[in-house]
Amino acid sequence: MSRREETEQGAAAPPRQATLGVGMVGYAFMGAAHSQGWRTAGHVFDLPMRPALAAICGRDRTAVDAAAARHGWAAAETDWRALIARDDVQLVDICTPGDSHAEIAIAALEAGKHVLCEKPLANTVAEAEAMVAAAERAAARGQVAIVGFNYRKVPAITYARTLIAEGRLGALRHVRATYLQDWLVDPESPLTWRLKREHAGSGALGDLGAHIVDLAQYLTGERLVGVSAVSETFVRSRPALAGPGAGLSGAADGTARGEVTVDDATLFTGRLASGALASFEATRMAAGRKNALRLEINGERGSLAFDLERLNELSFHDHTEPAVTAGFRRILVTEPEHPYLEAWWPPGHGLGYEHTFVHQAADVVRTIATGSAPMPSFADGLQVQRVLAAVEESAEKNSVHTTVPF
Numbered sequence: 001m002s003r004r005e006e007t008e009q010g011a012a013a014p015p016r017q018a019t020l021g022v023g024m025v026g027y028a029f030m031g032a033a034h035s036q037g038w039r040t041a042g043h044v045f046d047l048p049m050r051p052a053l054a055a056i057c058g059r060d061r062t063a064v065d066a067a068a069a070r071h072g073w074a075a076a077e078t079d080w081r082a083l084i085a086r087d088d089v090q091l092v093d094i095c096t097p098g099d100s101h102a103e104i105a106i107a108a109l110e111a112g113k114h115v116l117c118e119k120p121l122a123n124t125v126a127e128a129e130a131m132v133a134a135a136e137r138a139a140a141r142g143q144v145a146i147v148g149f150n151y152r153k154v155p156a157i158t159y160a161r162t163l164i165a166e167g168r169l170g171a172l173r174h175v176r177a178t179y180l181q182d183w184l185v186d187p188e189s190p191l192t193w194r195l196k197r198e199h200a201g202s203g204a205l206g207d208l209g210a211h212i213v214d215l216a217q218y219l220t221g222e223r224l225v226g227v228s229a230v231s232e233t234f235v236r237s238r239p240a241l242a243g244p245g246a247g248l249s250g251a252a253d254g255t256a257r258g259e260v261t262v263d264d265a266t267l268f269t270g271r272l273a274s275g276a277l278a279s280f281e282a283t284r285m286a287a288g289r290k291n292a293l294r295l296e297i298n299g300e301r302g303s304l305a306f307d308l309e310r311l312n313e314l315s316f317h318d319h320t321e322p323a324v325t326a327g328f329r330r331i332l333v334t335e336p337e338h339p340y341l342e343a344w345w346p347p348g349h350g351l352g353y354e355h356t357f358v359h360q361a362a363d364v365v366r367t368i369a370t371g372s373a374p375m376p377s378f379a380d381g382l383q384v385q386r387v388l389a390a391v392e393e394s395a396e397k398n399s400v401h402t403t404v405p406f
């Protein structure tokens, strides 16, 4: 035993925990949320490897240095290629707009790094297919590629999946999914990258619809096989921003306006592989709705309902109970037996939005350490992308029913 492995009292030091060096690209909204996840996961969960916040990347030196200091990253780069090349980075976490996901993810996978990539996986099906091909080649070398559908990591949602898989709802009949926000109601809200097709791929559809499509498929264990859609852009021009890639916090210059090239709202119906029916609404124009992701799933034996604005709760109706006493009851999903909860607070001391990113980070670490199948995988992200493309095609063709390729 070397002197460094001994404590001052001469006792053997605990074995040093392996680390997973993380390099993150982008440091605004998701960058802050993911930083929180990486910082916290190893302190809450008993993980086989401890995440190390090795380096963060942005394009502006002053801003990225400030972000590194604020969020706890050891180093900062101004070129994502330099981040990928670092020896202390084993996982690249992509928190940039969709137009850069494919290029960064494929380069990172080909450089031998694991990848966590924000949703939607890409801006087009072709990009997502190339990312899946790169992920498959990388998987053969033991690398992991995961897409950041973080709402799967809300304990109530993870638990809902268990109840459905156990047959508590019986054969499924309906999925009703809405994701409503209101931050674009004001026509003077600026023209951020989220309103430009070349950066975001689509609007409410890819931003919000991607989440509820993923959740519908995750919860039911089935894929959507066909859709019929309507879509609208209510405000067609908005105050232009100084920089083309400016984010939510960017300031408008007050004069020029630019064209909105994505949907403000998209609604669609769909059919699941079993024949169950589904309906979806994604909008950033629902005044008063801040982050209202709501799900209801009805089966022959019962129903489940969930609202992200009350994310510690799951409503369950057991239709096999006598009608005189049956009804929706509130399950407070904070018991230690519920998913992820054993590591957190006593029952009733609820979790919030940020915890989904802690759970995501913990799951990524466990997947890498154990060699288990990545969830959600890039293939899951591609399937969602195919649904989004079918929805856009249907909306363009006056709602004609459109098959989702498999």
Ligand SMILES: NC(=O)c1ccc[n+]([C@@H]2O[C@H](COP(=O)([O-])OP(=O)(O)OC[C@H]3O[C@@H](n4cnc5c(N)ncnc54)[C@H](O)[C@@H]3O)[C@@H](O)[C@H]2O)c1
Binding pocket: 025, 026, 027, 028, 029, 030, 031, 057, 058, 059, 080, 095, 096, 097, 098, 100, 118, 119, 120, 148, 149, 150, 207, 245, 246, 247, 248
């Ligand atoms: N999982 C979720 O709930 C959720 C929520 C919001 C956004 N997202 C997704 O996360 C991604 C980022 O969204 P956001 O809200 O954080 O956007 P944002 O505008 O807040 O931040 C984007 C960041 O990417 C940086 N960036 C852009 N291009 C870059 C490049 N080429 N190299 C380095 N840095 C670059 C910007 O400087 C900024 O730091 C998008 O794919 C979005 O759809 C997911």
